Amino acid sequence: MVRTPSETLEKVGSELVYRISALPLYKKVFKYWYPYMTRRMGDDDVVFLNWGYEQDPPLGLKLDESDEQNRYSIQLYHQTATQIDLAGKKVLEVSCGHGGGASFLARTLKPASYTGLDFNPDGVAFCQRRHKVPGLEFVQGDAMNLPFPEDSFDAVINVEASHIYPDFAQFVREVGRVLRPGGHFLHTDFRNKEDITSWQQTLPTPPLRLVNERDISKEVVRGLYLNSPRSNELINERLPFFLRRFGREFAVVEGSLFYRDLERGEMTYRIFDLVKD
Secondary structure (H helix, E strand, O other): OOOOHHHHHHHHHHHHHHHHOOOHHHHHHHHHHHHHHHHHOOOOOOOOOOOOOOOOOOOOOOOOHHHHHHHHHHHHHHHHHOOOOOOOOEEEEEOOOOOHHHHHHHHHOOOOEEEEEEOOHHHHHHHHHHOOOOOEEEEEOEOOEOOOOOOOEEEEEEEOOHHHOOOHHHHHHHHHHHEEEEEEEEEEEEEEHHHHHHHHHHOOOOOEEEEEEEEOHHHHHHHHHHHHHHHHHHHHHHOOHHHHHHHHHHHOOOOOHHHHHHHOOOEEEEEEEEEEO
16 A cells, blocks of 8 residues: 555654653653644643543533533543642642643632642743633743742642653652642652553652552543544644644544553553652
8 A cells, every 4th residue: 555645744753653752752852842732722722731531430520611621631630639628728730731720720629829830931821821710820940940949838739741751750859848748749640551660669759658549541541532522623723734643642532552552551540649748
């Protein structure tokens, strides 16, 4: 079978995503891809960049009509954040993306304050323009060097971002530094199966102690499956043809390489709760 140039480009692009996903080069590519996605997908309706979550039977989280289109991404945030009661607490989210999760949690869980930090200045500017919620602010900063003094927050939230950090152990140390004693680190992300042990060993770095860990891979696959029609629609609307395959890998739609790896157990998606002693 002879492929057209566009078909060949899509196939090569897909295979490239797969090959670099396990290499440091992936982090370099993501560094430029993420701001590009912000510019291409930066309309006010694209406020979530994370994967999804759905149970069987469905979680049935009650949402406002304006939040319904983001149900599965919201449910992933909800499952992570509600491991503790955030009401009245000072909360930091590291790598807040387009701020949809920060806005939802600030509106529904009633923290005293909520700070969303992100490395991408375009993303931070988007959040500052888009999300007007009392007690919610957005700042630009580095997860490896959090711009806050010691013992600043009652909770730190980190959703689906740490896999791209250049030094995960340094990030965990920074979380331990900015948390107050008794504060919680609420964390969710994915790893390849060969990296799970290192992930599990690094997280409970003193003064952090593991309280809870849960494998939610099946729920995330279900959420991705249900969210795939909307993701595909956005990708087809916002990205040029030759980048759509890469966009589908980034969004992890049904049938993408990351989707298949998660479905067959080559990757795992987990939720953690750690406390600072």
